[in-house]
Amino acid sequence: MTDSAQLSRILRKWMDTVTHRSMRGWSHHAKATGMSVPQFSILMQLHYRGACDISGISDRFEITSAAASQLVDKLVQNGLIERAEHPDDRRVKQVTLTNKGKRLVEHGIEQRYRWVDELISRLNAEQRTKVAEALTILTEAAREAEAEAEKQTA
Amino acid sequence: MTDSAQLSRILRKWMDTVTHRSMRGWSHHAKATGMSVPQFSILMQLHYRGACDISGISDRFEITSAAASQLVDKLVQNGLIERAEHPDDRRVKQVTLTNKGKRLVEHGIEQRYRWVDELISRLNAEQRTKVAEALTILTEAAREAEAEAEKQTA
DNA sequence: CTTTTTAGTTAAGCGGGCTTAACTTTATAT
């Protein structure tokens, strides 16, 4: 018997754990590679959501397009991303990760994920099955929630 | 039948989802309350780990004690934290949240947790039971891993 | 009791992110 208040407590606690872990690893990796957090965030966005234009960046991070343009500039100068004209509308600049940029992001992700594997190694077969099932349920619920939220803003 | 590679994938995906959610909400709330991310991070640390001294802050965020002192200064000026001499060693300054600071942090946490409850509301009774069980397993494993890691550095 | 170490503060200066404002270029509307 699990009521929703109890589950909420458990989920929140887990979320805190993950968030703390991730945030520390994330900003640490940004620093270690000589990048600022905003710069690295842009790489992450490009990795997870694919190419986008300048206004896509300024929207997502809630900064002016001027700021986005300047940040992109620095990343281009470091060879981590590329700017290209959009074929249909020459005003918009399509921003994509270079191979160097991809490698950097993937390396950072890999490092942060080491903790996940460490965690898994502590579970027995039965626990693994249970965890896998539960997380699939949660991820699916999150996906649905996200889809509905996007529909409302659109 | 769940092998560890598959579980790793699922866990990573879920971790990504949580991290993205949290990070956005977190920096958004910092901005909305007129604080910088580093400043808010300090409040979070005080909330989750209790009072600490200046070197505790500089260690955790990997900044010099000068930087920590300056950040603390701004938070004190805004009435969010308090500095007090340690009774046993008058060199060290004990930093604690004021009521105003507590309220600010708790409000931020509450907002970020709204998503969790939204998620739970999408689950039926059976799913809730499964999720609760799995997360308890994971949180416990994480706690153990953390404990071991601390033992090694100590 | 001096010397050294530890905790923290203060000030100067650098670099980064961000904004506003002025501008260029391309697309859309009338």
Next chain:
DNA sequence: ATATAAAGTTAAGCCCGCTTAACTAAAAAG
């Protein structure tokens, strides 16, 4: 065809976080 709007860029200037370096005060070591 002209006016207007939209996407980016550039430059000036502000604030902030951070570091180094010089300093104060308190504790520990000798």
